[in-house]
Amino acid sequence: MLDKMMVTKLITEVLPGNYQYYRESLQQMEENFNVDIAQGSKLFIKYDEDFHDSLIKLSNNSRLISIYADNRIQTKTFRQRTSLSEERIEYANKLYKELLASIKNMDLVKQAAINV
Secondary structure, rough: HHHHHHHHHHHHHHHHOOOHHHHHHHHHHHHHHHHHOOOHHHHHHHHHHHHHHHHOOOOOHHHHHHHHHHHHHHHHHHHHOOOOOOOHHHHHHHHHHHHHHHHHHHOOOHHHHOOO
């Protein structure tokens, strides 16, 4: 839920006036994610956390980052459960790739259709 709110904020408020500034960060985020996926599902918990951390940091909003940090401990249990299933990991990876694509393309319609 927080991810979708963050992506909506990025697409509607942050990126429109400053896309070139964020383009490099988005590209780096995507490259890191693809490298992490290639290393295998054993590292899912770490790269899942890294993905969400990077996404939230794009907001440059200290309050939002703080809320996310408080929530991060609670999501660790969910990540551990997800990491037990290759199917769930593949599904999460697919959703994250779709989220990144919707951000890069500033596509709210596609973002709204993603079930994170």
